[in-house]
Amino acid sequence: MDVQQYMTDIGRAARKASRAMAKADTAAKNRALQLIAAGIRRDAALLTAANRKDLDAARANGLAPAMVDRLTLSEKAIATMAEGLEQIASLPDPIGEISNMKYRPTGIQVGQMRVPLGVIGIIYEARPNVTVDAAGLCIKSGNATILRGGSEAIHCNQALARLVKEGLSGAGLPAEAVQIVETTDRAAVGALITMPEYVDVIVPRGGKGLIERLMKESKVPMIKHLDGICHVYIDDRADIAKALPVAFNAKCHRYGTCNTMETLLVAREIAPTVLPELARLYADKQVELRADAEALAILAGYPNLKPATEEDWSTEYLDAILSVKLVSGVDEAIDHINTYSSQHTDSIITEDYTRAMRFLREVDSASVMVNASTRFADGFEYGLGAEIGISNDKLHARGPVGLEGLTSVKYVVLGHGEVRV
Numbered sequence: 457m458d459v460q461q462y463m464t465d466i467g468r469a470a471r472k473a474s475r476a477m478a479k480a481d482t483a484a485k486n487r488a489l490q491l492i493a494a495g496i497r498r499d500a501a502l503l504t505a506a507n508r509k510d511l512d513a514a515r516a517n518g519l520a521p522a523m524v525d526r527l528t529l530s531e532k533a534i535a536t537m538a539e540g541l542e543q544i545a546s547l548p549d550p551i552g553e554i555s556n557m558k559y560r561p562t563g564i565q566v567g568q569m570r571v572p573l574g575v576i577g578i579i580y581e582a583r584p585n586v587t588v589d590a591a592g593l594c595i596k597s598g599n600a601t602i603l604r605g606g607s608e609a610i611h612c613n614q615a616l617a618r619l620v621k622e623g624l625s626g627a628g629l630p631a632e633a634v635q636i637v638e639t640t641d642r643a644a645v646g647a648l649i650t651m652p653e654y655v656d657v658i659v660p661r662g663g664k665g666l667i668e669r670l671m672k673e674s675k676v677p678m679i680k681h682l683d684g685i686c687h688v689y690i691d692d693r694a695d696i697a698k699a700l701p702v703a704f705n706a707k708c709h710r711y712g713t714c715n716t717m718e719t720l721l722v723a724r725e726i727a728p729t730v731l732p733e734l735a736r737l738y739a740d741k742q743v744e745l746r747a748d749a750e751a752l753a754i755l756a757g758y759p760n761l762k763p764a765t766e767e768d769w770s771t772e773y774l775d776a777i778l779s780v781k782l783v784s785g786v787d788e789a790i791d792h793i794n795t796y797s798s799q800h801t802d803s804i805i806t807e808d809y810t811r812a813m814r815f816l817r818e819v820d821s822a823s824v825m826v827n828a829s830t831r832f833a834d835g836f837e838y839g840l841g842a843e844i845g846i847s848n849d850k851l852h853a854r855g856p857v858g859l860e861g862l863t864s865v866k867y868v869v870l871g872h873g874e875v876r877v
Contacts, residue, residue, distance in 0.1 A: 457639060457641070459639060459641050459643040459644050459647060460643070460647050462639065462644070463637070463644055463647035463648055463651065464647070464651070464654075466602055466635050466637065467575070467602065467648075467651045467653070467654025467655060468654060469632040469635065470575045470600040470601070470602050470632060470633075470635060470654060470655075471574075471575055471600070471653075471654050472630075472632065473600040473630040473632040473633040474572070474574050474575050474599060474600035474633070476629065476630050476633070477572065477595070477598045477599060477600055477629065477630070477633050478551070478571070478572050478574075478598050478599075479598075480598060480629055482549040482551075484627045484628055484629055485545075485549065485595050485596050485598070485627070485629070486545040486596075487626070487627040487628075488595055488623045488624050488626070488627035488629055489541045489542070489544055489545040489592055489595060489596065489623070490541070490542065490545055490623075491622065491623035491626045491627060492541055492588070492591070492592070492619055492620055492622075492623035492624075493537075493538040493539075493541040493542050493545075494538075495619035495622055495623060496534060496537055496538040496541075496588065496616075496619060497534075497535075497538050499615070499619060500531070500534050500535075502615060503529060503534055503612065503615055503616065504529065504531070504534070506611040506612045506614070506615040507527075507528070507529040507584065507611070507612045509611040509612075510527060510584075510608060510609050510610065510611050510612050511524065511527060511528060513608070514527055514608050517608075519608060521712075521775075522711060522712030522774045522775060523581070523582050523608070523712070525710065525711070525712045526581075526582035526583045526712050526713075527582045527583065527584070527608055527609055529584050529585065529612060533585055536585070536836070537585050537588040537589070540588070540589060540592065540836055540842040541588065541592045541842075543836075543839075543842070544592045544593060544596050544842060544859070545596070547596065547840075547859060549596065550570045550597065550859050550860055550863050551570060551571065551572060551597065551598045551863065552569065552570065552571075553569070553570045554567050554568070554569050554570075554868060555567060555568055555570075556568050557870075562874050562876070563871070563872060563874045564869050564870065564871045564872075564874050565869065565870040565871075566867060566868075566869050567867070567868055567870075568865040568866065568867055568868065569865060569866055569867075569868045570860075570863045570864075570865055571598075571863060571864055571865065571866055572597055572598035572599045572862070572863060572864075573597075573599055573656050573657050573862055573863060573864055574599060574600070574656035574657075575599065575600045575601070575602065575654060575655050575656050575657075576590075576594055576599050576600070576601045576602075576655075576656065576657050576658075576659060576844075576862065577601070577602045577604070577648045577649070577655045577657070577658045577659070577676065578590045578601060578602070578603050578604065578658075578659045578660075578661065578844065578845075579604045579645055579648065579649075579658065579659070579660045579661070579662065579666065579670065580603075580604070580605055580606065580660070580661035580662055581605075581606040581608070581661070581662035581663060581666065582606050582608055582609055582662075583609070583661070584605070584609045584612040584613055584616060586603075586605070586661055587603055587605060587609075587612075587613050587616045587617065587620075587636070588616055588620070588842075589835075589842035589843060589844065590603060590659075590844050591603070591616075591620045591634045592842055593842055593843070593844050593858060593859060593862055594633075594634065594844070594862065595624070595629075595633065595634065596859055597859045597862040597863055598863075599862055600630075600632070600633045600634070600635075601633070601634050601635070602635050602637065602648060602655065603617075603634065603635065603636050603637065604636075604637040604644060604645060604648055605636065605637075606662070607640035610640060613636055614636065614638070616636075617634070617635075617636035620634045621634065645670075646673065649670055649673055649674040649675065649676055650673070650674070650675045650676070651675075651676070652675050652676050655676050656676070656677075657676065657677055657678070657679060658670065658674055658676045658677070658678045658679075658680075659678070659679045659680070659844050659845045659857070660678060660680050660845075661845045664682060664683060664772070667680055667681075667682050668682070677852075679844075679845060679847045679849065679852065679853055679857055679861070680845070680847060680849065681714065681798065681800055681822075681845070681846050681847055681848040681849070682798060682848070683714075683772045683798035683800070684713070684714030684715060684716065684718070684772055684798060684800045684801070684846075685718050685719065685770060685771070685772050685796060685797055685798040685800065686706070686714075686715055686716060686717050686718055686719075686797075686798075686800055686801045686802060686803075686830040686833075687717065687718070687719045687720070687721055687789075687792075687793050687797060687802045687803070687830075688702065688703050688706050688717045688719075688720055688721070688802075688803045688804075688805065688829075688830060689721040689722075689723075689783070689786070689789040689793070689802070689803070689804045689805065689815070690703060690720070690721070690722045690723060690726060690730055690805045691723050691726070691785075691786060691789075691804060691805060691806035691808065691811060692723035692724075692725040692726040692785065693806050693807050693808040693811065694723075694726060694730070694805040694806050694807065695805075695807050695827075696726075696729065696730055696733070698805055698827050699730055699805045700730070700733055700734060700737065702803070702805055702827065702828065702829050703717070703720060703734055703805070704734065704737045704738070705829040705831060706803065706829040706830045706831055707720075707738070707743065707778050708737075708738070708741045708743065708776075709829070709831045710831070711773075711774060711775050711776055712774045712775075713774075713831070714772075714800060714846060715800065715801050715823075715830050715831050715832075715833040715834060715846070716774070716830065716831065717778070717803075717829075717830050718771065718772055718773055718778065718779065719768075719769060719778070719779045719780075719781065719792075719796070720734075720778055720779070720780045720781070721781050721782075721783050721789045721792060721793075722751070722780070722781075722782055722783070723782075723783060723784070723785055723786075723789075724750070724782045724783065724784055724785075727750070727751065727754055727782050728754055731751065731754045731755060731780070732754065732755070735755055735758050738778065739758065739759060739760070741776060742760060742776060743760065743776045743777065743778055744760045744761075744762065744776060744777045744778070745758060745760065745761050745762070745778055745779075745780055746762045746763070746764040746765075746768045746777065746778070746779045746780065747761060747762075747763065747764055747779070747780040747781075748763075748764050748780065748781045748782060749763070750782040751764075751780045751781065751782050755780070764779050764780070764781065769781070769792070769795075769796040770796050772798070786804070786806075786811045786814060786815060789804070789815075790814070790815065790818050790819055793819050793821070794818075794819065794820055797819075797820075797821055798848060799820055799821045799822060799848040800821060800822055800823070800833070800846065800848050801821060801822065801823040801824075801825070801830045801833035802819050802821045802823075802824055802825070802830070803824070803825035803826070803827075803828060803829065803830050804825070804826055804827075805826075805827055806826070806827070812826045812827075821848070822846065822847065822848045822854045822855040823855050823856075833846065833855070833856065834856060835856035835857070835858050838855075838856050838858070840856055840858030840859065842858070843856040843857055843858055844857045844858070844861070844862060845857050847861070852864070
């Protein structure tokens, strides 16, 4: 296969389809989403069988447990994909919305209209649910998309792609509005990120190595996050009954996700009370704790304990490993987070309103929380229907990227024959 020509053909078809999607009415887009959701429910057994092929190959190839976890498509995950599409269909259509209309002294009216970005290239590893989430969000926001999933999910992605195309065609929309790159040749990624004439935005969802490569090579703007170094800070005015389940869930709900807590910060005053309780919970899950000197003293006797190094504070483990540090209070916690955080998601556990508000204002991250697990940093949980990714950039979108993040605005002017003098 001539990969460059193959990708050029895909890009050209996507550009053509994007023009049709930009003018598609809301009813047609919602109909496509509903048809895809129905197809997913109808073919759940086929999707499970396709996923099983991918999982068998992944285990045979020695794929890391965190990646296998991301690759797994459970019965619940299949139902959630369909539900996510239906939730997107129920959301207001942002395209064509006009806002901020103002009369100018000259008599003209000036405002902004929300419009699609165009063609969105999405590069991701392992997670087959991204195929559906991305397709759904791009359809509703009037964009075309080119999806390049990882080779480890090829069977499942192909099965999902057939359902997406079936739904688009059933709604009278171009099937080329969502295209799956069929080749596993890595040269396809290089082609996709260097076609600004066909692709308007790249959204990478994958490991640090992938995103670093794209940052160096891409000629197309990106919406991305590099790391998910998330923190939970337990303040000395925390309610222990809230702190324990939140700090446990933030780490142990799932290890291989970007919104999993990687560093636990605890106020020195409350540490002797809360750390032993948390240690018992973490021990049940065989979590390795990498602690600073003060935390080591409190945790003495914990079965899986190591001294933390400077490197630990800036490491995204994606595993059953947690770094632990004692701090003097909210000032030191905020300073540590703003020094080592990847600006993804950070949470404070406290009953002190003033400290909570300071944490929200001063922590420079895409999602900042009070008395809640970092695992809530997710488009579905935020009511976006799904997410195309999470951005810790400050331009063009930040945090979970849903429908609005896949649009831009253009200025519109309404006149009555006015001329500039």
